[in-house]
Amino acid sequence: MALWKITDKGPLKIAETRLKQEKLLEENLDEWIETDPLILGEPLLIIGRQVLIPDTKDxxxxxxxxxxxxxxxxELKRGHIKDPVDIQALRxxxxxxxWRFEDFENVARNYLGKVGDPEFNFNDLFESFCQESGADEVPDLNQDQRIIIVKSAVRDKLGSVALWLRDHSVNIKLIEVKAYKEGESIFIEPTVIVPMQVSKFIDVGRTRSEGGSWMTDGRSWHLEKRCSPKTRELFLVLDKILQEHFDIDGPxxxxxxxxxxxxxxxxxLSVHTKPKILVLDFLVKAKTFDSDQIAKELGITKFDKEESLLEKLGLPSSVFIKNRNENTDRVRIRVKDDFDLESEPFxxxxxxxxxxCPR
Structure with a gap:
């Protein structure tokens, strides 16, 4: 598609150019996204730029x-993306x-120039952002990680890798940025390449039972759109157990x-719905559970945070415990179809x- 300007004489095609040709660098993309993250098509709170990873040179x-x-x-690159960028982003x-909450707080404090400012409160900043973005509740931080790669040209190899990663529950997005020039003015057109766009008319004429958005029909959204038949069955079994045995508000x-x-x-309990797995996050008092003991009793694998994401994708059902603060831990159990939710140990x-659960 091209970019057209409507004039008195009719449509005028705007010439396409290249960021490199206009002497625009990766730093320029950084600045544009920092100024308005909606360039990427969604609300985001930028908390760091050129963030140094401890104990690495990355x-x-x-x-x-x-x-x-x-x-x-x-991750932003000008020109064609070299294949290693996908591995780099996964790393x-x-x-x-x-990382823990305080790690993100320190990065945000440095980025926003608030070092030494006793009034800086990252939690308030995060809560305000969530509320402004329309979230009903303030979620826990870093329950999941996502990747957005922004480039001026996306090669087929990277697109293939991104699609495979999404099929295996890694949330990655590829955005291609085209540039246009008229006189001294530069225009950019960001387009999401992966996940591939779906027609906005796809749901027209469907009945409510066939699914809507998570806000209007959350049950159908999660069970019909987010889950596969296998993970939907797992979810329904889990929900039945919870309803029969516990006094809870939900789902x-x-x-x-x-x-x-x-x-x-x-x-x-937060149940992250996915096509390949269900991710169960339990909020519990700190130091109540040991991941090795849970893995042994449930007959599952310990989720080793030192392993790469690609290695983790091949794991069977697994467990990991993350300390949130001095009072609470988050027990995460990744449930695949090899897991028996109705077993006595579970x-x-x-x-x-x-x-x-905290009282």
Missing amino acids: RLDLLAVDPQGAIVII YASYISK RWNQKYYVSYRVNNYNW LKFLEEAYKA
Whole structure:
């Protein structure tokens, strides 16, 4: 497609140019996105630029947070993307997955020039961003990591890798930026290449039971659009167990990426719906559980945070415990179709996790 300007004499085609030809660099893309992250097609809170990863020589271009609490690694390259950029971005995501709240707070403080400012409160900044973006609840930070790669030309090899990663539950987006020039004015046109765009008319004429957005029909959104038949069956089994055994508020369907069950006004359990797996996040009192013990009792694998994302994709059902603060931990169990949700060990774990929910 081309860019056209409507004039008194009729449509005038705007000449396409190249960022390199206009002597625009990667730094220019950084600045444009910093000024208005909506260039990438979604609300994002930029919290860091050229962020140095501890114990490495790596620097990621931009670090951001989305309204669901996911950390977004943004990589920008001018010209054709070299194949290693996908591995580079995965490496960054694996590093960031280990970070705690205070790590992001320190990065944001440095980025915003608030070093030494006792009034700076990253939690307030994050909550305000979530509210302005329309989120009903303020989510936990860094429950997931996402990748956005922005370039002026996307090669087929990278596109193929990105599609494969998305099929395996890695949230990656490729955006191609075209440039146009008229006189001294430069115009840019960002286009999402992966995931491929779907016609906005696809849902016209469908009945409500066939699915809507997570806000209008969250149940159909998660069970019909987010889940595959296998993970939908897993979810329904889990929900039945929870309803029969526990006094909970849920399921609450109105979040885009997860379904929550609340206890004492806490999101005790967040079920991240995906086509290949269900990710169960339990909020529990700190130091209640040991990941090795859970793995042994449930017959699953310990989710090693030192492994690369590509290695993790091949894991069977697994467990990982992340400390949130001095009072609470997050127990994450990745459930695949090899996992028996109705087994006695898992029912026992649910009972213990329910008792360990903060009161």
